[in-house]
Amino acid sequence: MNAEATSRVLDRIDGLRDELVAALADAIAIRSVNPTYPDQDYDDLVGGESEVAGLLAGLYREAGAETELFGEAPGRDNVVGVLRGSGGGRSLIFNGHVDVVPADDPAQWTHPPFTAYVDGTHVWGRGSVDMKGGLIAQAFAAKALRQAGVRLRGDLVLQGVAGEENLEHHMGTSAVLERGFTAEGAIIAEPTGALSPLTVMPATPGVLIMRISVTGRSAHAAMRARMRAEPTDDPVAASAIDAALRIHDALRRLEDEWVEGRVDPLFEKGQFTIGLDVIDGGARGSRNVAFIPDETTLDYAIFYPPAAQLSEIQSEIVQTVTDIAKRDPWLRANPPRIDWPMHYPGGRTDRDHPFTRMVCLARERATLDTPFAGAPDVQPFPSATDLTWFTAAGIPAVGLGPGALTMAHSVDERCAIDELICAARTYAVAAIEWCGAE
Secondary structure, X not given: OOHHHHHHHHXXXXXOHHHHHHHHHHHHOOOOEOOOOOOOOHHHHXXXXXXXXXXXXXXXXXXXXXXXXXXXXXXXXXXXXXEOOOOOOOOEEEEEEOOEOOOOOHHHOOOOOOOOEEOOOEEEOOOXXXXXXXXXXXXXXXXXXXXXXXXXXXXXXXXXXXXXXHXXXXXXXXXXXXXXXXXXXXXXXXXXXXOOOOOEEOEEOEEEEEEEEEEOEOOEHHHHHHHHHOOOOOOOOEOHHHHHHHHHHHHHHHHHHHHHXXXXXXXXXXXXXXXXXXXXXXXXXXXXXXXXXXEEEEEEXXXXXXXXXXHHHHXXXXXXXXXXXXXXHHHHHOOOEEEEEEEEOOEEOXXXXXXXXXXXXXXXXXXXXXXXOOOOOEOOOOOOOOHHHHHHOOOOXXXXXXXXXXXXXXXXXXXXXXXXXXXXXXXHHHHHHHHOEO
């Protein structure tokens, strides 16, 4: 540990507190809602991501970085800043996304979502937690290194990427990595305040979206008695909702089996689930209770262990549905259709990996004599993040960022200023520890 350099940088970050908060307020004021997010007006929103990227580029240049802006679509720029090391050290990436989710009805907010409000302890506004707060903290860590006169030995690569909120990694993190901006480790500034602030999160589950479509045979609702009395493959009517719920019951039993059968040492038992989140059914000709429903769709969000193979997960689920269909006369003759609209692979860096251990140590050293002092929790992300694409590229990666997970995507999103400062301190210490310093 370079104690003297670390002390200088930490003092500098503390001195930049007001400037960091002001920069975050400027970033929040940019309405960088992901323009492809569901039910949004693309033409109205496109360009916000590029504007935040431009703001970050200015901060990266102040830190002495060589900067580049580029995008896969007009108005959707990524920004990268590279602080060249003096040589002989390991390289490190600081990564975060510039897009945010919609604020829904601004009238529900205590303060306007795209006008940052600072109350002395927190910064309020959309993106304060997810995740402009983390991006700004990363930029100020780099800025403090320069102002403190600390030259890293390895390169520090700052990345602000587009598209993450709608899982468009091809627009953002993957595009940046394919352009050659790689390193030997990566810290993603997603908010990781789980049970305690600034948790270190080295894994993310696989996320799979599944749609099951079931057909039935419609008739007057009064025919239900005859339908139940004729369990054949050619009844007078067949309820698609009843058939779909029989399938769902089987998947719930499979989900129960996953508590013991689908495990990972970084995840608590029961974290891998098969969740029915959307159900739509009725009679296609007239959706009211006078008709037995002849169509139903079930939409599931499936979370599975990062080490599991996608084909294995899909095969197990398909077999479960097939087994139920074989035992049901109607479903046997009219098998349900299964589609997979979206998949985001899992990723993980072992708890005992040298990079994970380094980040944990940096976080502990950076927060001495603060309200966040002590060894950090180590937990997995609960959902998809861009950590996946770093580990897929062979780059050890962890998440660590300011903000409570419960604040992400929420009304009245806000981030504690002390947490922002401690995040910046942690990033700076991690850079010194991993890259080495003169």
